[in-house]
Amino acid sequence: MHAEDVGLTTAEYDRIVKLMGREPNDVELGLFGALWSEHCSYKNSKGLLKRLPNRGPHVVQGPGANAGVVALDDQYELAFKVESHNHPSYVEPVQGAATGVGGILRDIIAMGARPMAVADMLRFGRDGHSVKLLEGVVSGVGQYGNAIGIPTVTGDVAFADGYAKNPLVNVLALGIRRREHAIGAASARPGQLLVLLGQRTGRDGIHGASLLASRDFEAGSEDLRPTVQVGDPFLGKLLMEVTLAAVHGGLLGALQDLGAAGLTSAVAELCYSSEVGAELELDRVPLREPGLSSYDIMLSETQERMLLAVEESRLSDLTQLADQHELLCSVIGRVVPGSELTIRHHAEVVAHLDAQWLVGEAPQRPVDDALWMSFGAPVQEPEVPAAAPKLSVALLLKVLGNSDVRDRKPIYRQYDSMIQTNTVRGPEGETAVLRVRGSRAGIALAVSGPARWAAVDAYAGGQGAVLAALTRLAAVGAEPLGMTDGINAGNPDKADSYGAMAALIRGIADAAEAAQVPVTGGNVSLHNETDGRAIWPTVMIGAVGRLVNPEHPLAETWTQSGQHLYLINPSPLDWGGSAAQIMQDGEPGAMLRPDLAGAVRAMTAVAHWARQDQAMALRAVAAGGLGATLVRMMASGNPAVGADIRLGETRPEEKTLRLFNESPVQWVAVVEPHHREALESHFGERGVPVLPLGTVTDEALLQIDERYRWARIDLLQAWRHPYEEEPS
């Protein structure tokens, strides 16, 4: 076997020989190939990710573990992370998406937390095949999440041609644990037994990490596609229950899930984080079919498996627990002092190396400081914003039917969003709100990732994604605790793709720094590139916040006529990168760089306002801008009322920009007439501009500046368009 067979370069091979002081055998080479792959080692992105702020008063576990952890209150902690399953979902959408959900759930469980929410962030092309992929992916997300019993409470979907052959399937999971149940991979001690729990090992997805997820797709690359993995949510559920029962019973020393690169990665990560070595007996690994080689067993990506480190005295309790659930539980080795990993199979040592080399010595691309600094440079804003058409009745209807803007219900109604009975606000809202039984604190969860903003200026897009997620948390008055980032980009060996990813990360870093919200973990998926065509640099941000009184979060829409509407923190008149601008021009323009200081001021003021009694409702301006946001408010509110809007702008082109710009950090606020003054002074005192928008009327109409009128039913019909077809 050669270096390139396992996806390594000659230079990397030479480094391995130097570390080992000899040539690696095939098994050892396979271990290096898996763990030094882009997918496992983050070799092109780790340096950049280190520059994201990751500390904060609520952070319990920062990046590097299976998931980040923040404190919710003095009893409970939240583990959360986003993960991608892009390449497998293109090959087999149902199973690719399903195993993606299963994988991120096991990451959360591996922190000793019980998963309580899932969010899906999806990107597809606009061709016929993409519709099939969408159907398959949504079905797969639902199949796993619904069956294992974790609600999918929010999500995000968008479409662009560049995703046709590289769809993105990023899934965020959030779990909860009591402080005393904290566990992870870092607490294994010499003498403990290594136990493999769950599914029998088969030839599933061998080389998924090193080849499938770490190379571009090219025409004729079918041969590279290994056996796909099949998710089994039923077994996943049993595995979750046994693992969490073992954690709660204090049976475990350490815990690590098996994901990409299977047993290899799990053992190496456990050894690395616990600073121990391990001895493995592959003959004791239960197999699904005979004849698996040492190499296959070590690299199989069979799903629904966990690696546990257990004191010998606790083994019988664990076995009893597993037996009760009819789950396989096999001692496959032992934790030893030092850092050496010894693997035996058929009475022979098939691999012997230092586990530190696999993780700690993985190559890393250094960050070019000059490149990093270059992204922050101010850009010359155009004096005249991009040309926009005159506002018309037809224009709003057209924007509402845009695939990035329209109602996401055809997707989310296929997901169970209510199981566990904690969902106070689910996917119908901009921000999910969950109560926590046994705590006064609740959880707000918001996701955002409008890559169209990053298409031209990835730095601005990175900032925008962070701000948009935090804007949604502010709308329910939640205090941000932390964020997770799912980064998706093209081939890092190409300067353009790498530069775009670096700019995106710098944007995330600057916005997170300004808002003082740490990024506690995330995922990077590179090589989203087919036939030389890369996706837009795409980040999916998931933001987690704490709110008091979660049973009664601030409403997202009006209730009766006479109420007044305001646009909080109105953006300059520029719609670059918005869904409407792309519809108009055919390709994305540059997004206006956010004003970070102003954004943070506005978010703080809004979160504060949201907790006041005078606040009636607040809704973050989202895809499709103010125009679509008003329609969403109309759709979810009292069907007998409408809104009479007066825009300050006089020219019809300016009205278009006001209605359809998607600048983050804007909200529509609803107040009773006698609280107008309170609202104006609240924001006035905090230096946040507000724009009176008009009033709620007792007609089921949206009316703008008296000239433009839409019946509620026409707006809803345009917005609730199924995904099968683009309206003409």
Place this chain on the structure above:
Amino acid sequence: MSVRIGVVTFPGSNCDHDTLWALDELGAETAPIWYRTEDLDHWDGVVLPGGFSYGDYLRSGALAAKAPVLGALRAAVQTRSLPVLGICNGFQILTEAGLLPGALRPNRHGQFRCEWDTVRVVEQSPWFPGLTVGMRLRLPIAHAEGSYYVPSGQLGALFQSGEAWLQYVDDAGRLSPSINPNGSIANLAGVQRGSVAALMPHPERAMASYLGSDDGRRLLGAWVKGVSQEAIHAR
């Protein structure tokens, strides 16, 4: 005297804890029942909760219907009219086990569906004191196989015998085919036979207005009351 209600956990059940919580809220004395149990003497009432028992593999409920606890359940229903409530997957299991008539087929549109629906009480039941005919309840559904089916010719008997229990209706209480979420025959959302009743919607998720509705509390509350009255009578 507190009423003792057990909730069966099959492998893959995932609404068992939600249901236990809901029954606790209603003051019942509750505990989970493991699916391999063959003794149900302790219980005044038993709930088969929602979820994906055995992953819903083969047919929803088909594999759980062969579990040891079902044998005990059947015997207790026959000998002492044990009150049993099936919710979602529990309904599927009860039809597969032959304790309720009919079958639950994949939704007509072929998709899993999670949404709020309204159901109307078709028939008064002694096990649900206070749930009167015509009463409407707003409850969530979450299932892929909830299209209730009985062979042609048996539908009339179902209504005549009082076994048709709940129907999906629109906001005004009308039986409109357009609001039928899954293609169920005659918009049926729940059926009953003797001491056994089941429904596809999830009352345990509708225990408070902040969760969307508290009509589930009314339904489960009525059942707990019914079970309790029967238990007093029996002891």
Place this chain on the structure above:
Amino acid sequence: MPEFHAVVTVILKPEILDPAGEAVKGVLQHMEFPIGDIRIGRHIQLTVDAPDAGEAARLVQRMADEVLANPVMELARVRVRVEQ
């Protein structure tokens, strides 16, 4: 054009995990059936208009490859009844 009856059997490739089969097997074992192996697939009956049986088989094979089965993980076996 004549109409041919065809049956397509879709089954997971041998090396692919069959969670449904495993779950059913477990229950059958509990019921003390002497069960060995089990694989669960799909049985699809259809009719197709074609000039002859050979063309019918080719058409159904294409349906199997392109829609009815995912060749990444499944095998499809096509049978066309010779009598129309």
